[in-house]
Amino acid sequence: MQQKTLNFFDKVYEVAKLIPFGKVTSYGAIANYLGASRSARMVGYAMNGSHNKDVPAHRVVNRKGLLTGKHHFDGTNLMQQLLESEGIEVIDNQIQNLESIYWDPSKELI
DNA sequence: CTCTTGACTGAGG
DNA sequence: GCCTCAGCCAAGA
Numbered sequence: 326m327q328q329k330t331l332n333f334f335d336k337v338y339e340v341a342k343l344i345p346f347g348k349v350t351s352y353g354a355i356a357n358y359l360g361a362s363r364s365a366r367m368v369g370y371a372m373n374g375s376h377n378k379d380v381p382a383h384r385v386v387n388r389k390g391l392l393t394g395k396h397h398f399d400g401t402n403l404m405q406q407l408l409e410s411e412g413i414e415v416i417d418n419q420i421q422n423l424e425s426i427y428w429d430p431s432k433e434l435i
Numbered sequence: 436c437t438c439t440t441g442a443c444t445g446a447g448g
Numbered sequence: 449g450c451c452t453c454a455g456c457c458a459a460g461a
Contacts, residue, residue, distance in 0.1 A: 333457095333458080334458095351443085351444095352442070352443055352444090353443065353444060356443085356444095361456095361457080362444090363443095363444090363455080363456045363457065364443090364456070364457050364458075365443040365444060365456085365457095366441060366442080366443045366444085366456075366457070366458085367441090367443090367456090367457055367458055367459090368442080368443080369441070369442030369443065370440095370441060370442075370443095370457090370458065370459075371442095371458090372442055373441090373442075375442095382442075385442075386442085387442075387443060387444085388443075388444065388445095392442090393442050393443080394442030395442085396442080397442055
């Protein structure tokens with residue numbers, strides 16, 4: 326079977342679901358895990374449909390640990406509240422101790 | 436098919 | 449350390 330780009334979106338959702346509680350990752354990390362390190366933007370783009378899935382998009386942030394996609398959530402600071410609910414410290418839409426809670430699928434997950 | 440946009444990243448100033 | 453530019457890839461009009 327030929328795996329087309331359709332799986333790219335699906336894989337993003339799968340990986341996002343695999344993110345452990347209280348951990349976060351970056352779009353580039355997921356993209357890299359999918360073998361599309363140059364398609365980090367596509368990961369975020371795919372997340373547009375994550376609302377319809379059980380994907381914890383709030384655990385996915387950009388490389389700076391900044392909640393760039395918080396604007397896509399329903400509330401204004403919903404994403405931040407969700408992260409704080411998991412024990413993640415978020416200040417001004419930016420995750421604190423990012424390196425401490427960073428979860429790389431291509432490293433942590435095999 | 437061509438152009439634009441986008442929840443990004445890395446390099447340069 | 450912060451700001452700006454360019455590259456990349458995919459989907460929608």
